[in-house]
Amino acid sequence: MSSEPIERRVSYIGDRLKGSKCGICGKEYFRPRDYCGTCGRKSFGKMQDIDFFYDKGELEVCTLIKEPTNRFIKLGTYVYGIVSFHNGKVRVPSRLTDSLLNNREEIDVSSFEGREVVPRFRRRYAVEQSEIIPTISLAFSLADGYYPHQEHEIVKPKKESETPGIVGYGVYTPKFRIKEGTIERSVPFIDEDSITAAVEAGKMALVHSGVDPSLVAKVYVGSESNPYAVKPIASKVAQVLKLGEEDKAEGVQAVDAVDTEFACKAATSMFKDASALVYYPGVRNHYAMVIGTDNSQAAPRDEIGGELDFFVGYGASSFIFGMNDVIAEIEGWCSCTSDTPDFWRRDQEPHPRHGGRFTGEPAYFKHVSNAARKLMDKLRFQPNDINYFVSHQPNLNFPIKVATELGFKQDQYMPGLKVAKFGNTYSGSSPIGLAAVLDIAKPNDRILIASYGSGAGSDAYSLIVTDQIVGKRSRQKFTIHHQAQNQNIEYVNYETYRRLKLGM
Amino acid sequence: MILFFSREGNSKHLINPVLEILKVWRSNIGHKESEFLPHPCPAIIGVGRTKFGEHYEKEPEKLIEEAWLKASQSAGIERRNLDAAYIADYFLQLTNKIGIEEGFISELTELHVPMEKTRSFSSALLNACNAIQSGRHDIVLVGGVEKMTDRWEKIRDDLMLLEDPWSYYAGCTPEANHELMLREYIKEHGIVGERLEALNVALAQIAVKNHKQALKNEYAQYQREISLDNVLNERQKAHKPLGLYDFAPVSDGATAIILASPEIAKKRSDTIICVAGSASATDYVTFAARQERTGFIASSTAMKSALKMADLKVSDIQIAELYDQSTLLEMVSLEDLGFSKKGMAWTDINESCKDFQGFYRVNGKELFVNTNGGLKADGNPLGATGGAQICEVVTQLKGEAGDRQVKTDKDLLFGCVLELEGFGTKAYVHILRRGDS
Numbered sequence: 001m002s003s004e005p006i007e008r009r010v011s012y013i014g015d016r017l018k019g020s021k022c023g024i025c026g027k028e029y030f031r032p033r034d035y036c037g038t039c040g041r042k043s044f045g046k047m048q049d050i051d052f053f054y055d056k057g058e059l060e061v062c063t064l065i066k067e068p069t070n071r072f073i074k075l076g077t078y079v080y081g082i083v084s085f086h087n088g089k090v091r092v093p094s095r096l097t098d099s100l101l102n103n104r105e106e107i108d109v110s111s112f113e114g115r116e117v118v119p120r121f122r123r124r125y126a127v128e129q130s131e132i133i134p135t136i137s138l139a140f141s142l143a144d145g146y147y148p149h150q151e152h153e154i155v156k157p158k159k160e161s162e163t164p165g166i167v168g169y170g171v172y173t174p175k176f177r178i179k180e181g182t183i184e185r186s187v188p189f190i191d192e193d194s195i196t197a198a199v200e201a202g203k204m205a206l207v208h209s210g211v212d213p214s215l216v217a218k219v220y221v222g223s224e225s226n227p228y229a230v231k232p233i234a235s236k237v238a239q240v241l242k243l244g245e246e247d248k249a250e251g252v253q254a255v256d257a258v259d260t261e262f263a264c265k266a267a268t269s270m271f272k273d274a275s276a277l278v279y280y281p282g283v284r285n286h287y288a289m290v291i292g293t294d295n296s297q298a299a300p301r302d303e304i305g306g307e308l309d310f311f312v313g314y315g316a317s318s319f320i321f322g323m324n325d326v327i328a329e330i331e332g333w334c335s336c337t338s339d340t341p342d343f344w345r346r347d348q349e350p351h352p353r354h355g356g357r358f359t360g361e362p363a364y365f366k367h368v369s370n371a372a373r374k375l376m377d378k379l380r381f382q383p384n385d386i387n388y389f390v391s392h393q394p395n396l397n398f399p400i401k402v403a404t405e406l407g408f409k410q411d412q413y414m415p416g417l418k419v420a421k422f423g424n425t426y427s428g429s430s431p432i433g434l435a436a437v438l439d440i441a442k443p444n445d446r447i448l449i450a451s452y453g454s455g456a457g458s459d460a461y462s463l464i465v466t467d468q469i470v471g472k473r474s475r476q477k478f479t480i481h482h483q484a485q486n487q488n489i490e491y492v493n494y495e496t497y498r499r500l501k502l503g504m
Numbered sequence: 505m506i507l508f509f510s511r512e513g514n515s516k517h518l519i520n521p522v523l524e525i526l527k528v529w530r531s532n533i534g535h536k537e538s539e540f541l542p543h544p545c546p547a548i549i550g551v552g553r554t555k556f557g558e559h560y561e562k563e564p565e566k567l568i569e570e571a572w573l574k575a576s577q578s579a580g581i582e583r584r585n586l587d588a589a590y591i592a593d594y595f596l597q598l599t600n601k602i603g604i605e606e607g608f609i610s611e612l613t614e615l616h617v618p619m620e621k622t623r624s625f626s627s628a629l630l631n632a633c634n635a636i637q638s639g640r641h642d643i644v645l646v647g648g649v650e651k652m653t654d655r656w657e658k659i660r661d662d663l664m665l666l667e668d669p670w671s672y673y674a675g676c677t678p679e680a681n682h683e684l685m686l687r688e689y690i691k692e693h694g695i696v697g698e699r700l701e702a703l704n705v706a707l708a709q710i711a712v713k714n715h716k717q718a719l720k721n722e723y724a725q726y727q728r729e730i731s732l733d734n735v736l737n738e739r740q741k742a743h744k745p746l747g748l749y750d751f752a753p754v755s756d757g758a759t760a761i762i763l764a765s766p767e768i769a770k771k772r773s774d775t776i777i778c779v780a781g782s783a784s785a786t787d788y789v790t791f792a793a794r795q796e797r798t799g800f801i802a803s804s805t806a807m808k809s810a811l812k813m814a815d816l817k818v819s820d821i822q823i824a825e826l827y828d829q830s831t832l833l834e835m836v837s838l839e840d841l842g843f844s845k846k847g848m849a850w851t852d853i854n855e856s857c858k859d860f861q862g863f864y865r866v867n868g869k870e871l872f873v874n875t876n877g878g879l880k881a882d883g884n885p886l887g888a889t890g891g892a893q894i895c896e897v898v899t900q901l902k903g904e905a906g907d908r909q910v911k912t913d914k915d916l917l918f919g920c921v922l923e924l925e926g927f928g929t930k931a932y933v934h935i936l937r938r939g940d941s
Contacts, residue, residue: 010669010673014670014673030793031670061687061688061691062684063680063683063684063687063744063745064743064744065675065676065677065680066742066743066744067677067679068675068677069661069664069672069677070657070658070660070661071661072675075675078675080674080675080676080677080680080684081684082791082792082797083792091792091793092670092674092790092792093670093671093674093675093676093790093791093792094792095674095675105743107743110687113687125675134673136673136674138670138673138674138675
């Protein structure tokens with residue numbers, strides 16, 4: 001059913017809500033066009049590209065859809081309406097996402113009207129398992145809800161650094177959670193997956209860093225839950241976020257994009273590659289983005305591998321590396337690898353398996369402590385030289401145990417331990433911990449992060465925070481704290497969680 | 505040529521002074537004025553239709569055959585008399601995987617004359633009128649057919665995608681834009697409280713009225729009365745502003761008419777029904793992007809053109825078939841076509857329904873609306889729908905509507921038909937006039 005050319009065109013426009021603005025009269029259009037209907041022929045060549053990707057709209061009128069068309073059935077009941085941008089200069093059809101509405105209750109749709117909304121990058125509708133996954137940003141959420149509106153401003157860098165490091169970062173977790181015992185875990189809405197989270201996290205990192213997206217030379221996306229066996233998430237991220245110089249005539253971005261996979265360390269593994277790339281002579285002033293994204297998979301509880309179902313989360317992190325306005329320099333790294341079959345997913349299997357035999361020892365503990373210890377030895381650090389320690393967080397026990405064994409105290413490892421808030425976000429797990437620490441770190445603080453990827457390996461990095469970190473903080477409203485402690489968080493039961501996680 | 509504007513009532517008419525002199529002269533020698541318009545008006549000499557509803561046992565070709573045979577019977581013509589055929593179907597290609605529809609008509613009639621396919625019956629009629637007025641053809645078959653129930657499971661997706669892909673992508677349904685328009689209407693006119701209740705009742709009255717009128721229409725999909733409570737309860741059950749009984753159904757059916765030049769028509773009958781006005785207009789495909797969202801610009805524009813062509817005023821129209829895909833559309837069409845004032849149609853409806861006499865009272869005049877039951881009760885097989893609307897007005901103007909024949913103080917002379925494609929993306933208005941030769 002799906003047509004590749006139609007998919008490509010609809011995504012090209014719809015993922016970013018591209019349009020045009022007349023350079024003469026200022027009239028705006030959703031969907032790019034070459035001339036203005038009001039100004040006519042004289043507007044040829046004077047139309048400017050615009051998009052509404054970072055804008056805030058207003059939901060003018062809406063209605064409740066209770067009987068959607070076939071492809072939207074899995075969304076259940078939802079609000080559909082007209083969103084205007086720029087004080088009514090442009091109006092688009094729109095769906096409110098991120099809301100679980102009760103079909104039996106009376107809902108006053110007028111309470112949604114007149115409210116500010118933010119475009120969200122989501123799956124468009126359901127298709128067959130074998131088809132191209134359609135996406136769109138005509139999905140919106142309320143601006144006064146969980147996900148705030150954030151301006152994207154390109155900021156000219158002021159300070160060049162000697163050492164490569166992180167120039168900005170962003171984390172995306174959804175507003176839904178399941179709470180069981182002491183653990184809360186993030187749950188995707190039904191139109192989300194690891195692709196949509198990757199784009200949202202990348203967007204947050206661009207907002208925070210103020211980096212010109214056209215200067216991003218490479219994007220790495222680490223994931224073990226790409227809904228495609230073959231087709232990168234990174235290409236979607238590159239196109240939607242307009243990474244690299246855009247060649248409009250050819251319809252391509254001058255950026256390298258690649259997906260990586262190594263269970264939960266697919267992203268952290270690339271931190272050093274990204275750093276090395278931006279440090280390479282001649283590529284200065286360029287940036288590299290590393291995203292870790294997962295809709296962490298787990299079999300239902302009564303099936304083999306079902307023990308993971310108590311811990312899996314959903315979310316993505318994005319870090320931009322560069323040499324300008326660095327907020328945390330990379331002091332050094334150390335990795336280790338062994339062929340340990342502790343956790344795997346065979347091709348075409350929906351859920352990963354957990355042998356159980358190797359999970360803690362020798363898999364997690366051996367690799368994490370080996371990489372962390374070797375890095376500390378290399379840099380001649382004692383645990384008290386380090387302010388924050390972050391490790392991979394498949395549950396609460398493992399990271400606490402490994403931190404204690406390495407000689408770290410609670411105040412060093414607790415700030416970065418977020419598994420009890422978001423669950424195990426796989427490739428995004430230790431990076432979310434790192435982001436939580438960066439949210440609160442002071443200049444000159446030292447952070448040690450040791451990721452873990454089943455299969456098995458660990459990457460340890462030592463980062464030293466710079467004074468640039470303070471100035472950039474005000475740009476990011478969607479902090480880890482905001483996402484963890486938010487009155488708009490919606491808790492769902494187990495049944496809903498499984499349904500949402502399965503997606504469209 | 506000298507042109508000037510004359511004011512008649514509220515509307516401006518373009519008057520050709522030469523024609524005016526000609527009219528006066530001809531009327532002096534005993535001709536009626538109605539025969540003297542700038543162009544000869546094509547006449548409808550026969551109508552035919554099938555019952556609307558589900559016809560799972562019949563192919564689309566079978567349905568159009570039935571309609572065509574009835575129309576040719578009523579016109580008293582043979583297949584070989586046809587100079588051309590204009591056939592409408594909205595999406596047979598999708599629902600029934602039928603490619604070149606004209607070929608089926610060719611096989612059916614064993615003719616090799618020109619045939620064209622359009623999306624709506626009104627569009628086919630407009631093209632046929634142009635062909636006759638240009639002198640190219642004398643007798644033309646205008647037909648419409650649709651088989652929607654053959655694609656029951658996917659029909660709403662198809663309808664929405666064809667109506668507007670971008671709205672579909674955002675999650676729109678075929679019903680949603682009607683509800684958005686209602687919201688816009690309520691907000692635009694500041695309708696709250698008791699007035700809002702009254703507006704909701706007015707919309708329900710439309711469904712009740714249309715079902716009642718369909719009782720006397722043997723071809724109607726639903727020949728069953730519904731009550732105000734039925735309509736309101738369905739809405740309440742769904743917690744929706746518009747419910748099950750506010751929307752026209754999915755239907756199969758076919759309609760056909762025979763259109764002929766006035767000369768041919770006059771030879772056949774004393775009473776001729778001619779197409780005095782024929783016009784269409786267009787609007788954006790995406791409802792959200794339109795400037796006007798409390799009605800259809802396309803409808804008002806087409807109506808103005810059609811009235812001008814027929815040299816009539818809105819108040820001359822006595823009977824109207826409106827495109828009530830939803831009860832809301834019957835209401836806003838009353839405003840779009842100029843019968844009711846903007847924001848006031850619902851009060852006109854409520855006033856008229858207090859003791860319903862079979863017509864709406866608008867602007868102090870009687871207006872019969874959707875006497876066949878409208879799309880709501882008669883059925884809505886898209887490509888054929890306009891044909892049923894035309895059939896109804898023709899039958900009423902001829903005084904052959906039997907039980908449902910409208911009763912007017914003055915002679916019933918003028919009727920109009922509004923047909924839409926998509927959600928007001930296209931509008932067609934045809935004005936039919938009875939003339940006695």
